[in-house]
Amino acid sequence: MTEPHRSSWVKRNYTLLTAAAIVTNLGSHGALIAAAFAVLDSGGDGGDVGLVAAARTLPLVLFLLIGGAVADRLPRHHVMVAANTLNCLSQAVFAVLIISGTPPLWSMMLLTALGGTGQAFFGPAAEGMLMSTVSGEQASRAFALYRMAMQGAGLGGAALGGLLVAAIGPGWVLAVDAAAFAVAGALRSFLDVSHIPARAPGGGLLSDLREGWREFISRPWLWAIVAQFSVVVAVIGAAEAVFGPLVARDELGGAGPWGLALGAFGAGTVGGAFLMMRWKPRRLLLAGTLCVFPLAAPSAALAVPLPVAGLAAVMFVSGVAIEVFGVSWMTAMHQEIPEEKLSRVAAYDWFGSIAMVPLATALAGPAEIAFGRSASLWGCAVLVVVVTALVLFVPDVRNLTRRTSSTEVKVTKASAPAADHSADVEGPVGRLG
Incomplete structure (x- = not known):
């Protein structure tokens, strides 16, 4: 081609x-x-x-x-x-x-x-x-x-x-x-915003929020993955913000090795984005969701803990994986959500993804006291795997496909049911990227 x-x-x-x-x-x-x-x-x-x-x-x-x-x-x-x-x-x-x-x-x-x-x-x-x-x-x-x-x-x-x-x-x-x-x-x-249709007069801010909520909740793939990431982002945030520095201080030699691991994650995100410039998975959300499983690996690596080289390798792979998800997610949102509702739906997405982060980071210290650091980190890894496995039970997550240019029409309630993704068709807070 x-x-x-x-x-x-x-x-x-x-x-x-x-x-x-x-x-x-x-x-x-x-x-x-x-x-x-x-x-x-x-x-x-x-x-x-x-x-x-x-x-x-x-x-x-x-x-x-x-x-x-x-x-x-x-x-x-x-x-x-x-x-x-x-x-x-x-x-x-x-x-x-x-x-x-x-x-x-x-x-x-x-x-x-x-x-x-x-x-x-x-x-x-x-x-x-x-x-x-x-x-x-x-x-x-x-x-x-x-x-x-x-x-x-x-x-x-x-x-x-x-x-x-x-x-x-x-x-x-x-x-x-x-x-x-x-x-x-x-x-x-x-x-230049001349290509964007003028906004129709609405019924006020609360009416706009309700309309955005209806758009959000009417699509099982959307709310299921946001619910999944409310847990994933929270436990990974706790692992990296609280446990990671502690493991680095006590087991790996201090801030330098931890900085190297975080740098490897950043390099992985760049590599993952480069990969997605070439690769177009047909089943967008299936490919993206399968790539969430590797995000459990950094918590597991800290629980062992792996030596610095091993931890950096794990962080690099998780960086690649989150970018595969991130690009797939953005493409699905772009393909499925009507243009005039994109920002409201994106706001519900962001809100769901970050809402539990303060709670998770606040509970990290008590969890370490109650269960121990290693057990807490294994718990973080298990939670990522479990919620990711559960979201694969949602049919739309497994079956939503990208559209070809010949059928590039956003699926809305006026044109087709949100769950109808059977045709072979073509088409962000990335969350952790």
Whole structure:
């Protein structure tokens, strides 16, 4: 089959979205490291770092659904630019406070919470914008390239951020992140939305949320996988955020080996995205779900624990696997969800995926006391396997197929039942990517 010309699937909006995502990921991944060290340099401890992280997560959970409804009601690029502006200003003030002195903990929590609020509105709008930008048989390739660029920028941003924090201090790294948001917002302001149909007048925000919920709950493959990932993301988050550093400190030699393992995961996500630029599994969700099983392996490897080389290999494979799922999931969403509801459905997806993370991380310490670290990690691995096996009992997860260009019509209640995926046809919070 002849390779499609690049211009047939890489268009102006897609290029702007990808370039802006690279810029923000380079800045944001370094800023996460900078924020933690800013707290520590200001006299805080590990508990204070956790409070600042929680301050970002809480508004993200609270405002995600509203953000999705707003993004389907207003022009999405306006929502994205407004969110980028809020992130730019909050990071700039954070940077000034750190550079000029020792800010109180409450101010760092407040500014981080503003960043989480911006992300709650930005995420659903960005996902809806990306999915409405690409079309045709090359949609999955476009998603894979986008994710590969994003993951590569995140990996580079984390490495560069660590070096810059040591060289110039966390305040200046936060200032760089503020500048990155400004550049990304400027790029996104040039997005062309003339191809997107005008929104029909709705019945208000609550009506939009109810309509999004009906769209979400009417598709068994959608709510089943989101329910699956509410568990998967939570237990993997607990394993990597709480148990991983502890195992590294006590068994592997400290932060360096753990950083190497996380770097291997990041490299795996880039490799997985590259793979999905070439591979188009016919049964999208079946292929993606089967690739969730390897996500149990890092918890098992930490439970043993494997030596650093073995752990890094396991993390690399899990990075590849999550990208196979991520691209397959985005392609399925793009193919099946009506354009005017993409952001609301994406918001329910994000919300379901992250809602249990704070609970899981809070319970990790008590679980270690009650059952022991190794048993807790084995429990994480078993939970991933069990919920992934259960979701394979949903017929749509096994049978949903990608569409060919000749039948590229989104399945809606007006055109066909959501569960009817029998024809051989062609077509994001990636969750862990």
